[in-house]
Amino acid sequence: MGIYGWVxxxxxxxxxxxxxxxxTKTFPQVKSICVGNLxxxxxxxxxxxxxLTRRFLEQGKTxxxxxxxxxxxxxxxxxxxxxxxxxxxxxxxxxxxxxxxxELGDKFFVYLCKRRAEGVAEVLRRKPxxxxxxxxxxxxxxxxxxxxxxxxxxxxxPFFQDRLLPYGRLREHPEGARRADIVVMTKCPADxxxxxxxxxxDQCASYAHRKPFFSRVDYREVVSRRERxxxxxxxxxxxxxxxxxxxxxxARPLVDYLKSADVEVLRHFDFADHHRFTMAxxxxxxxxxxxxREKAAAAGxxxxxxxxxxxxxxxxxxxxxxxxxELPWHYISIMPQxxxxxxxAFLKMIEED
Numbered sequence: 001m002g003i004y005g006w007v008x009x010x011x012x013x014x015x016x017x018x019x020x021x022x023x024t025k026t027f028p029q030v031k032s033i034c035v036g037n038l039x040x041x042x043x044x045x046x047x048x049x050x051x052l053t054r055r056f057l058e059q060g061k062t063x064x065x066x067x068x069x070x071x072x073x074x075x076x077x078x079x080x081x082x083x084x085x086x087x088x089x090x091x092x093x094x095x096x097x098x099x100x101x102x103e104l105g106d107k108f109f110v111y112l113c114k115r116r117a118e119g120v121a122e123v124l125r126r127k128p129x130x131x132x133x134x135x136x137x138x139x140x141x142x143x144x145x146x147x148x149x150x151x152x153x154x155x156x157x158p159f160f161q162d163r164l165l166p167y168g169r170l171r172e173h174p175e176g177a178r179r180a181d182i183v184v185m186t187k188c189p190a191d192x193x194x195x196x197x198x199x200x201x202d203q204c205a206s207y208a209h210r211k212p213f214f215s216r217v218d219y220r221e222v223v224s225r226r227e228r229x230x231x232x233x234x235x236x237x238x239x240x241x242x243x244x245x246x247x248x249x250x251a252r253p254l255v256d257y258l259k260s261a262d263v264e265v266l267r268h269f270d271f272a273d274h275h276r277f278t279m280a281x282x283x284x285x286x287x288x289x290x291x292x293r294e295k296a297a298a299a300g301x302x303x304x305x306x307x308x309x310x311x312x313x314x315x316x317x318x319x320x321x322x323x324x325x326e327l328p329w330h331y332i333s334i335m336p337q338x339x340x341x342x343x344x345a346f347l348k349m350i351e352e353d
Contacts, residue, residue, distance in 0.1 A: 005164040008172045015142040024145045025117045030124060031132045033350065034146035036139025038159040038176055039169040041273050042249030043152040044186040044217070044336060046092050046311065049136050050099055051336050052350065053108065057100070061131035062107050066119050067093050068137065069112040071274055077113035077122065081105075086315040091274055092136055094314040116144040139179075140171055148350065151180035151208065155188040156252065160203050177208035182349055185212045187253045188339060192216075197340070213346050217253050218337040222307075224330045231332065235263050238305035239296070243289055244268045245308045247275030247315070254309065254332070266292055266304055277315065282324045289327065305330055 014022035033052065037043040049065060056063050069090035082104055086094035093110045100108045109127060113119035116138060123130060135146055153159045159177060162168040177183065183204060197214060204212045222234040229237070241264045246254065251270055258265055269285055271277070285306075293303040306328050308316065313331040316324075338346045 002164065002167070004166065005173065008164070012142075012172060012176060022142075024142055026145045027120050027124070027133075028147075030130055031353075032120070032135065032146040033132065033148045033150060034135040034138040035150050035152065036135070036137050037152045038139070038172055038174065039153070039157075039162060040165070040171060040249070042157075043154045045137055045152055046095060047217075047334050047336050048150065048152060048184070048186075049134055050096070052134060053096070053100065055347065056132045057103055057107055060107075062127070062129050063132045063134065064109045064111055064123050064127060064130050065093070065096055065134045065136055066111050066113065066116060066123065066138070068114060069093050072112065074112070077111070077119060079126075080110040080112060085318045087318050091311050091315060095311050098310070098314050116141045120144060147353070148181045149179055150182045150184060151177055152184050152186050153204070153212075154250070155185050155192070155200070155214070158185065158200065158204065160207050174207045177204070180208055180210070182346070183208045183210060183212040184336075185214045186336060188214050188216045190216050192339070213342050214339045215336040216339055217257070218335045219257055219332050220335055221333045222330050223333055224328065231261065234305065234330070235261060237302065239301045240264060241266055241296075242305040242307045243285070243292065245285055245306070245312060247271040247273065247277065247312050248309055249273040279321065282319070282321075286324060286327060307332065310334070
């Protein structure tokens with residue numbers, strides 16, 4: 001197990017027994033949902049938070065997302081504003097600001113803090129109209145117990161087939177799945193067989209003591225600053241050729257999707273999760289894009305698409321170099337889709353007290 005595993009196990013034991021200094025606080029006066037995982041990323045937490053936020057906003061509810069704001073420069077605890085960006089608040093909060101800019105300050109808020117219990121208390125003090133609090137990546141933050149714990153795990157690398165850090169990507173032992181009220185197997189292939197579904201379900205249930213829901217990624221629109229396209233319309237506009245730039249935990253599902261859509265990736269600039277693009281790296285992207293555009297023009301083709309993810313897009317927008325910032329960047333918006341006709345059952349579990 002290693003030192004990390006022993007420390008993680010001891011910490012969870014301390015919370016389970018509610019030792020002094022390891023007390024869990026609850027806030028029954030507000031609906032609260034934690035979206036998290038056992039691994040260090042790549043399970044689709046941000047799209048799930050967006051999915052749930054949109055659902056509650058459509059019901060007329062006021063939603064507050066509480067986030068740590070990984071790698072943010074702006075310190076302290078505060079509500080994000082439209083003036084914030086990926087540098088000041090971090091990638092995920094910036095993505096929420098981009099996605100829900102029309103509702104921001106009215107029915108939707110993002111609160112940045114390190115201590116979740118203090119954060120909830122402050123949110124309820126300053127925004128007493130709050131109907132729902134969503135914890136972004138709060139599964140290991142056990143000082144607060146959400147009303148519902150949603151555990152996500154990627155179908156291509158489920159937690160029960162992984163190992164603890166530093167030998168694998170798990171933050172804690174797979175037995176931590178028992179704290180989940182709902183488990184979702186994310187990023188599943190659209191053609192997941194019944195046999196594979198049953199096997200994964202049984203393996204998951206042996207740890208979580210409950211059967212998981214299954215979801216796949218629904219690629220909805222290709223978006224730029226000024227326009228939105230249906231994916232196939234955009235692929236046709238660039239002769240089904242793109243340059244892909246990603247800095248996320250796993251670009252595998254996106255790459256697989258592009259392949260299935262018969263889109264050629266001329267080059268994939270693949271960086272680590274939360275990567276801060278350097279000027280030299282973006283100059284290389286720029287150089288490659290213009291070279292491919294010239295080649296396409298000579299061959300009587302249209303310029304290739306310059307594609308990234310929404311999380312990377314909000315980081316690229318804060319570049320000081322105007323020429324790089326104004327390259328024809330596009331991102332493809334995604335949303336989890338619950339499979340096998342189980343969406344109604346999933347939402348019922350989310351919404352019930």
